[in-house]
Each structure stands twice: as C-alpha cells, then as structure tokens.
Amino acid sequence: MKKTIAVIGAGGAMGSALSQSLAASGHHILLMDKDSEKCHKTYDAIFSELPNANIEILNCIHEGSWEADVIIPAVAYEVQEEVADYIKDVVTGKIVISIINPLNEDKSKLLTSPFSSAAEELQKYLPYSKVVKAFNTIFPSDFKNQMNADCFLAGDDEIAVATVSALIKESGMVPQLAGNLSTSRTLESMMLILIQLCRRNNTPESGCFKIHFSKS
C-alpha cells in the first residue's frame, strides 16, 4: 500500500528533491517547512511536473508526523534535536529516515564525535522509532538524473530497512545496504569526501557513488 510520508523542511534543497521523487512513486507526501512560502514553491514545482501528485502542505510538523507512516527530517543537523523532541510522542513504531549530514558551516568537517553519527543521535532522541540512514550520499540535483546511482542505507530494524530499500528503488536508484545503524558514521563521512572532491575538481556539488563489483 502507498505510504504517507512527512517531509520536514520540504522547502529546502534536499526536502524538495526528495518530495518530488517520492511523489512520483505515488506516495502521499505531506510537505512541511518553517517557511511556508518555500513550501508553496516546492508544491508548485511538483505539480507542474506531476499533475496527479498526491501532495499537500501542512502547517504543523507534529500533526504531519502523527498522520505519517514515514518521517523525513530534511533540516540542518543543528535543528535535528529540536525537531525530534517536537515529534517524539507521535512517531513511536514509525520509520524515520535520517538524511542529515552533520557538517560544519564550510562543509570541511563533521560535527559529531568519531564514535557516533547524526543517525545514531536521532535514534537516541527517538528511542521507540525505527531510524534508517538513507539518501545522505545523494545530491539534490541528482534525484532527477536517473543515473542508477548507488544509494547507501543503514539500519537496525530489518523490516524498516526493507521498506526504505523499496523507496530507494522506486526513486530510480540502487539500494546498497551498508550495515546496521552505526555504519552511518561511515556513510556521513562519505558525503564529506564527495563534497571535498567536487571542490578539488572545481565542479558544482553533483555526482554520486557507484560501486563496480568485479564479475568473477
């Protein structure tokens, strides 16, 4: 059955790209952002490309997370704890996708300790939810380029991981299960490297990981 997915920060770069991609797969998307004008922009952009999209704007992240089956906080790392605290009582048993990379302002290093990750911190704030790391190694601009990118994911709950794998596949990417939730430490570092590589090559932030397994 199609899922109801709450995107918190749907007016942002990542939030809007993800919302569009998930709406294209037919899911019911609840768009939420602090800035409703940005949210309306996302809404209009999705509708102009997908006139049948099942999307709507909600004003309250608590209401939206209550209604949703899957919740995606697409906000900066600095806000993660506050968002989690605010939705805590309505996300028990639900899948929360962690796309957040805990980068400092000039994106030169991670803000988390080497023994933790943004995803593991989120799981601590939401102990009764099923946090799955995914989409954090994908640039927003690449959701539209169907280039068969590998999309890594990590999580502790088998059913939740399978559900997120299906969402990734529907988005035209290849799900690569990296391991349990603590593998997020590696996945979050990988995005740091990708950003550094873009800078070194003087290209805008784009490009993706693709693993080439040898045949034999």
Add this chain to the structure above:
Amino acid sequence: MLGIESYSHKSLIINKKILSKIFLGNHQIINLENKVFFAFLRLREVYLPDNSFTMFDLLFENIERKIEITEEDKAFCKTLFIPKKLRKKQYLLQAGDISEYVAFVTKGLLRSYSVDDKGEEHIIQFAPEDWWITDMNSFLTCEEAIYNIDALEDTEILLLDKQSQDKLFEHIPKFERYFRLLIQGSFVAMHKRLLSTITNTAEEKYMRMLKTYPDLVQRVPQHMIASFLGIKPETISRIRKKQASSS
C-alpha cells in the same frame, strides 16, 4: 528579543489570538528563527486544546475496565503503540494485503467491509471511539485479508503490530487476559449477530440495532446501517415511517 519563557501568564493569553492566527490559518505567515519557532510551537500546544496529551487516556480506561495496570505498565504501552491519523475515506487495510495491526480507535469512526462479485459492499463492523478493529483472521494467520477497513470520519487510532503485541504479552502477561476478554466479548457478539441474521425479521434486526447502538444509527448513513444488517435501505425507510406514524 522575544523572551517567551519569561512571559507572564496574562501576556500569554493576550498573545493567544496572534498565535492562533499564525498557526491555524492556511499558511504560516511569517518566517521565524528556529529557537523562536519552537517556542511558538510550544505555546500553541498549551493553548490549543486539540493535542495528543489525551491520546492514550481512552485506551487505558478501556484496559482498566478489564485488568489492573500500573503507571509503569502504561509507560511501557506508550513505547509500543503506533499513533496514527486517518482522513475520512482513507484505508487502514485493503483486502488482499496482510493485516499487520490491531487498531484501537481514540477518535472518529472506522468500518470493516467486504466487497462481493457484483461490487456491493457488506459491512462487517463499525468501530467508533473506544473500539478495537482488525481483520483478525489475517492478523493471526498472516493470510491475505478479506476485509477492507476504512475511515468514515477523520480518525485517530493507536496501532499494535504482532511483534509489539508479543512483546507486551511477554513483559506484562496480564495483557493476555485483556485480549482474551476482548476476543471472548467479540465472539459472543458475533454469535448473537449471526443468530439474529438468520432468525430475525428486518424490522427486528433494525430495532435491535437501534437499541444496542443508538448513537451509531445517528452517526452513520442509512444505507450503511442497511448493509451492516443485510437488509435493503428502502426497508429501513419503511420501518422508520411506520415507527413515526405509530408514535
């Protein structure tokens, strides 16, 4: 600088109007810094009555009518039940899928029904507030559900999946008793209903429904009551007319 924490009670009330304007309107009309934004959200929680603080109250009352539970038991329940909202007409379960949950209704109204070869709907159960609903066969056996469950009104539910139910039984064994009593009650009701279906006249069925569930008869469209009783909507109209003229 907005010193929200230090607002006096009086000034909070004055500001209530402004806050609801911001958060109840169709659009949020201003863009706030994050700290202020969350402070506003919290104020909204204090002043707007429709929030989740009472989400579990009805469930715990229902449980306490059958078994005694402690505050600790309640806290454990809160880690297992999935809070969920459904819009009117939205499905909780579609025939052919596996029924993953038992659902307790805290607000609103659900129904389960099957659809026959001619596309006609046959209502099996209504579940208003304080009721449990699922496709029990599918939930217990993991076979495909034969019933659809959808919302007749905007609805709030608490869901319990099989894994969580097992966890609950393991940690608090008296919940086995609670669910046994629930199933026992539903078994008795089902048999009464079966007997009524094969022995009672349409009028007797309708009068029995009116007597047992007067609120539901008010709340649900007549054709659905007819579908639930297995009689024609016209028959209900006729019975109602007859009642009106004889009283």
